[in-house]
Amino acid sequence: MRNSKKVTSFRHGKVVFKWCDECATLVLGDECAICGSVGRPFSVTAPGDLRPCLQADTELLKRIFYTYFGVPDFLDGVQIFLNKIPGEDRADEIVVDGRVIGVLLFDIVSDDFRLELRIDGARALADIAKKGVVEIDMPRGHLKGKNIPGTMIKRARGTFNANDPLIVLAGDFICSGIARVPSDQAKNSERAIGIRDVGRGRLRIAGKKRCWSRFVEANISYFKTLEAKAVSDVKSYLNSKKDMPVTLSFSGGKDSLACFGILEKASKKFSMIFVNTGLEFPETTEYVRRFAEKRGFELLIADANNGFWNNVDFFGPPSKDFRWCCKVCKLGPLTALIEDRFPKGTITIEGNRTFESFARARIAFVENNPFVPNQIILNPIREWRSVDVWGYIWWKNLEYNPLYENEYERIGCYLCPACLASEWKRTKMLHPKLSSQWEKYLYAWASKMNMPEEFVKYGFWRWKVLPKKMRRLAADIKISIPTVRTDCIQMKMVKGATPCVAGGFSLEGVVMIPRKRSFAKIAEMMKTIGPVRYSDEYEIAMVKTKDGTIKVFGGGQIVVTSSTPDTTDELFELAVKALLRSQLCTECGICVKNCQRKAIKLNDGPMILEERCSHCGKCTDACVIAHYYDKLVSR
Known part of the structure; x- marks a missing residue:
């Protein structure tokens, strides 16, 4: 975060x-x-x-x-x-x-x-x-x-x-x-x-037969130093928060496995948390259970059950830039588990690494998770490379997920849009029933959306807005593919303004809108409401105002809490308008001209200068898209 x-x-x-x-x-x-x-x-x-x-x-x-x-x-x-x-x-x-x-x-x-x-x-x-x-x-x-x-x-x-x-x-x-x-x-x-x-000049491959134990032996001092620093960092922080229970986020992947090795040396008392999205590989669920049982640690399972299949008809297939599934299948179950088992909070060790993605390139050792209440995250291997992780696992003789021996670089949900086409080919070989179920759904969805079969066959479904490489692929194979998926704008009220258990009132809804711009643009537009905190990885943005709290998710989900039903409705409308403006902006410049504090610039949509913005709402009042809010959104 x-x-x-x-x-x-x-x-x-x-x-x-x-x-x-x-x-x-x-x-x-x-x-x-x-x-x-x-x-x-x-x-x-x-x-x-x-x-x-x-x-x-x-x-x-x-x-x-x-x-x-x-x-x-x-x-x-x-x-x-x-x-x-x-x-x-x-x-x-x-x-x-x-x-x-x-x-x-x-x-x-x-x-x-x-x-x-x-x-x-x-x-x-x-x-x-x-x-x-x-x-x-x-x-x-x-x-x-x-x-x-x-x-x-x-x-x-x-x-x-x-x-x-x-x-x-x-x-x-x-x-x-x-x-x-x-x-x-x-x-x-x-x-x-x-x-x-x-x-x-010719080169000669030395051809010396070397097993991976030789690699570990050659770098043993290096791995000891890596471990010592990570263990020291974790111990130091845990000693400053002795009253908080400790947990390990254990996904079944190599990075969380390395974190197990570190945490086992830093603290003997911790629980393991596994989020079962309902879309895990059978090998992963079996591996996680077997590992925890063999090591004698408590395994807490946050289970999404059929959450994905219950929601996919409404949201459509998740995509790399439209990951509604993370909220439904990960954050939702995890939040419920932590609230139930750790009402006063927990310190969770996670295997996030800066080399994994752009979104994680700036993660810190300590991260407060604003989207999962009372969870503090420690990232002890944030600066490790994949080769560091594997060497450490071999040195510590830690049993790893067998899927890594089957051409998988990363292990997550079997139908994740972030998986490679090469990995999907492997999944079809290993699990034909699981893969055929998902492909059957995708082809039916594509037909309903009037998309050609190639939209599924070549993996175009994995993006809401096609990147350049996929637009080039479409041109190369001479098929007509829309740049933006043709999902229409609809709004579904999940829950009206009702009393909240924590006090006040809450309201939940979902706005389905074709994504023309990245989630960062949504977070940018929400700055007109108040100060924003957001996560690129999970596509969540949060605004706290004097009247309440707004959370907007990448899948279009909006959750608002406030002290009265009226202010709850008002904040919800502001959030929907910000979402629409971020995606449908034509860069007409009306909002720029109506901002007396000169807090708006245009760069593929509005850019808000936070130090100048007073959250007066005049830009929203002047925006044509916001003005026709009730016409653009179908309830």
Whole structure:
């Protein structure tokens, strides 16, 4: 959770790691704990959330390299690391022997993986590849970025298809390339091969067989230091709040598992909380129960039951930018559990990491959760990378979720819109009944919304507002897809202004509106009502005024509490108008002109200068969208 004045940032460029050639493993600390080597530096794309390549992914890579180059064996027994980079779907840099040899990509249209060969991969495979190698005459000028005509091809090792990665030999140069046409058409093509990058000299993959225990051994001092700091931070805070009970948020994922190891050393007395969204993988629920029982800790389950299926018809499929399911299936059950079991509050240790997403890039060690009353969150591994987490888990010999051995990078709800298409393909193989139930619903929903089947087939449903990469995909496959999902604006009153258990009155409703802008714009517009606190991750914004409290959620849910029914209704109307204005603003500038304090600027919708805004409401009164509020919203 963060104050609205904070700006979330993320890392770009390159990140440097080190590789010990003697011990054939990654070095995370100052030196290798086995041989004392400081390591050879190599770089990966930022933010550099490097992770080990586990068994299923290793087998996948062997299949890929065999398909293109006929040589899978060079990967046997060696340590491989993956580094997630931006892409249409799954995109991972492949690190072998301390060098990025390629990029593993999942192609949504073909529903399969492909390889983009990097120059170090070409240099390493040039002599051992049984296919995918082309020798050409040396052209004039520079090679990088050049398209080579078929007449310059001297010989080829094996056959290839269009778009296959190639190793191109040109005199003393070794190049990574791509086939523009199939090998049987190459001789007659003016653009037979594209050159991506150019280098000199062969590389030899050391091929030293190293299990992951070797990686842990080489970095044991580093992991001890990581643990010591995290344990110290947690202990220090818990000692300052000795009267508050301690809990661990245990999702069944690797990050919460690492936090278990830390908390077990920092405090022997704590309970584990598992939020069962009703959409968990069977492997996850079984793993969580088994782990807690084996370790002898109390497991508290916040159960959403059928909350998702009871609400999906009204809200529609959740999307990356429309995550109503988080409130219904996570925050709701969690709030109820904490209010019931910890009425005076709890300190919860969570495995949030800054490298996971833009939304988490600025998390602090201590976070007050304004949306779950009386919960203080500690984030002891916030600065850890994925490779730190895995090394720590192996060092502490902690049993992890078996799904990680099945090509899953992250583990959450099985139908989460944030999951990759590659992971969804795996889910269909592992759990055909669960996946077919969801796909059946999606196709029926798409038909009702007059969407083509491709809207579901290629995963366009996962966004309310399509990002550029998905708009490009739609253009590439020549289908007409609306940029914004065609959900109409409707308002459903969940509960009228009724007496609240905590005192005063409360009112709840849901406004269904097509999302044209991010949730941050909703939070921005709510600044016209009062000071805003919001969460990017859970898409929740809260305003406290002298008359009451307003909470607006990313799914359009609005909850208002106030001292009287009239003020409750007034605050609710203000919240709905702010929501509509944030999404339907035409940037006409009327509000800017009507603001005497010059507190509004336009930048893809209004931007509110909090230090100038007096919350007078004149901008709302002047807005055409707010004026026709009762016409825009269907009850």
